[in-house]
Amino acid sequence: MTTEEVVVAITDIITTIAPDEDVTNLDRSERLRDQIDLDSMDFLDIVMELRKLYGVHVPEEDYKELATIDGCVAYLHPLLADKELHCAASA
Amino acid sequence: MHYDAIIIGAGMSGLAAALRLAMFGKRVVVLEKHELWGGLNSFYTKDGHAFDVGLHALTNFAPARARGAPLTRVLRQLRIRHEELRLGEQAVSELRVPGATLTFTNDFGHFEAEVERRFPDQRDGFRDLVAEVRAFELDAEDHPERSGRAVLEQHLSEPLLVDALLLPLLYYGSARERDVDWGQLVVLFRSIFLEGLCRPQGGIRSFLNLVIKRCKREGVALRLRAGVARVLVEGDACRGVELEDGETLTADWVLSSAGWVETMRLCGADVLRARVIEEDHGRLSFVESISVLDRPPRELGIEAATVFFTTSTPFDYSVPADLFDARSGVLSFPSNFAADGKPPEPAARVTILANHDRWCELAEEDYHREKRRAADAAIESAASFLPDWRGCTTYRDVFTPRTIRHFTGHDKGALYGSPRKRRDGRTGIDRLFLVGTDQGYLGVIGALVSGIAMANLHVLSAAVGREQEEVAR
Numbered sequence: 001m002t003t004e005e006v007v008v009a010i011t012d013i014i015t016t017i018a019p020d021e022d023v024t025n026l027d028r029s030e031r032l033r034d035q036i037d038l039d040s041m042d043f044l045d046i047v048m049e050l051r052k053l054y055g056v057h058v059p060e061e062d063y064k065e066l067a068t069i070d071g072c073v074a075y076l077h078p079l080l081a082d083k084e085l086h087c088a089a090s091a
Numbered sequence: 092m093h094y095d096a097i098i099i100g101a102g103m104s105g106l107a108a109a110l111r112l113a114m115f116g117k118r119v120v121v122l123e124k125h126e127l128w129g130g131l132n133s134f135y136t137k138d139g140h141a142f143d144v145g146l147h148a149l150t151n152f153a154p155a156r157a158r159g160a161p162l163t164r165v166l167r168q169l170r171i172r173h174e175e176l177r178l179g180e181q182a183v184s185e186l187r188v189p190g191a192t193l194t195f196t197n198d199f200g201h202f203e204a205e206v207e208r209r210f211p212d213q214r215d216g217f218r219d220l221v222a223e224v225r226a227f228e229l230d231a232e233d234h235p236e237r238s239g240r241a242v243l244e245q246h247l248s249e250p251l252l253v254d255a256l257l258l259p260l261l262y263y264g265s266a267r268e269r270d271v272d273w274g275q276l277v278v279l280f281r282s283i284f285l286e287g288l289c290r291p292q293g294g295i296r297s298f299l300n301l302v303i304k305r306c307k308r309e310g311v312a313l314r315l316r317a318g319v320a321r322v323l324v325e326g327d328a329c330r331g332v333e334l335e336d337g338e339t340l341t342a343d344w345v346l347s348s349a350g351w352v353e354t355m356r357l358c359g360a361d362v363l364r365a366r367v368i369e370e371d372h373g374r375l376s377f378v379e380s381i382s383v384l385d386r387p388p389r390e391l392g393i394e395a396a397t398v399f400f401t402t403s404t405p406f407d408y409s410v411p412a413d414l415f416d417a418r419s420g421v422l423s424f425p426s427n428f429a430a431d432g433k434p435p436e437p438a439a440r441v442t443i444l445a446n447h448d449r450w451c452e453l454a455e456e457d458y459h460r461e462k463r464r465a466a467d468a469a470i471e472s473a474a475s476f477l478p479d480w481r482g483c484t485t486y487r488d489v490f491t492p493r494t495i496r497h498f499t500g501h502d503k504g505a506l507y508g509s510p511r512k513r514r515d516g517r518t519g520i521d522r523l524f525l526v527g528t529d530q531g532y533l534g535v536i537g538a539l540v541s542g543i544a545m546a547n548l549h550v551l552s553a554a555v556g557r558e559q560e561e562v563a564r
Contacts, residue, residue: 018167020156037158041168044547048115060552 102130107542
């Protein structure tokens with residue numbers, strides 16, 4: 001997966017969890033919680049979906065790394081580099 | 092047979108927990124002793140009439156996509172869309188105390204204006220109260236128990252207003268006589284007044300069917316007529332259950348919606364004796380009558396979706412010494428919620444407090460006679476302040492604490508369970524957790540929140556945590 005595909009993977013997961021939220025023009029450096037309605041239960045779901053779709057483990061102390069899209073890419077790209085993107089909206 | 096999780100009870104809390112776990116790949120079985128799901132919010136058909144067991148109204152109304160609303164959270168966690176519920180809002184409800192009637196709607200400004208109109212000298216006190224309700228941090232660490240009544244009385248010097256507020260807060264509901272823990276009061280105040288009342292199109296069975304469908308799609312095994320006879324405890328850990336027919340099922344986690352005392356009893360007499368105290372027993376139960384009418388209540392001049400009333404002050408929310416107490420109660424008119432499809436059969440529901448033990452002492456024929464007498468008394472009470480619908484009644488069904496206990500297994504038909512809630516869901520026995528009423532969230536939405544929160548906290552997070560340890564090793 002490329003870094004752009006990681007962005008797609010994350011926004012796709014967010015769309016699964018929060019289908020009502022508009023993920024098309026998200027600022028990558030701003031906190032996700034400040035842009036869309038996500039709470040800690042939603043973050044648990046993001047982590048669970050990452051595990052379900054890609055077998056990726058994110059320990060609780062690292063949740064804060066996922067606060068922004070840039071943070072997600074930085075943290076997840078090494079873990080997802082050798083994985084295939086799974087979703088309907090392929091880049 | 093081994094499962095990741097066994098859920099005891101196919102009510103709203105059990106089903107929500109099951110769905111969350113199954114969504115993340117856990118192997119789940121839900122065990123329900125009744126032949127139908129729903130628990131305290133089940134449904135039935137009698138002589139061609141479709142009735143909801145518990146539902147008067149859904150609290151926690153929020154429009155689609157309302158940010159931060161408990162309903163939004165629940166729907167998101169269960170992956171159910173708001174549109175699927177087809178919620179019909181109430182137009183208005185009433186609080187009736189002697190000398191005052193306050194109406195409230197799903198717009199809180201309406202109620203604030205009502206309070207100011209009727210009790211102008213309480214305006215500032217009421218505002219301070221509401222500010223305190225709004226400021227209360229629900230998700231923060233466990234708050235020590237605090238009398239809700241005392242907080243109300245701190246802000247409000249008018250006992251009639253205190254009673255008027257306590258009417259819906261206690262009836263919707265408190266497991267404790269005459270009072271409710273302040274934290275619970277905040278939740279209930281928000282659910283009823285700040286959020287609002289509504290009814291799903293088709294009643295509770297439609298809502299349940301949505302949840303059941305999701306469960307089935309995620310592979311939840313649902314077993315009806317599968318009552319649990321024992322919870323198997325070895326040392327200080329739970330390892331599974333034994334059914335009434337002797338079959339044994341094991342699991343890594345057991346989540347029980349049977350209630351605190353009921354669950355401890357399932358663990359055995361020793362556990363029960365060691366962990367349950369007298370104060371744990373819930374005793375508040377009710378008699379409810381459902382009268383099918385030959386015309387919509389509106390035609391009789393009844394506009395309210397729900398009416399909470401007390402014909403005497405102070406309002407006495409307690410187990411009556413006699414079979415029932417018709418001085419106070421709740422009325423509900425399903426027709427007076429908006430409907431975007433076929434409206435429900437016109438009906439009037441009246442609920443009053445009742446003494447479970449007295450009902451169970453009755454001989455069979457006395458029981459049926461007393462059911463009629465209780466329903467008559469409740470309806471007579473209602474007719475003293477609302478248009479009389481007795482002449483328009485085509486059918487009537489009545490259920491008592493005995494009925495509630497028989498179908499749900501909850502001790503003493505205690506609808507709101509134990510007065511002592513276990514907010515973290517822990518039982519003190521490893522791998523055994525509570526969901527539902529005795530974990531502490533009430534109402535249909537509350538029950539869903541409970542199942543979701545406990546599944547998230549004790550199983551999903553724990554599972555994720557455990558994997559980290561295994562991966563790290």
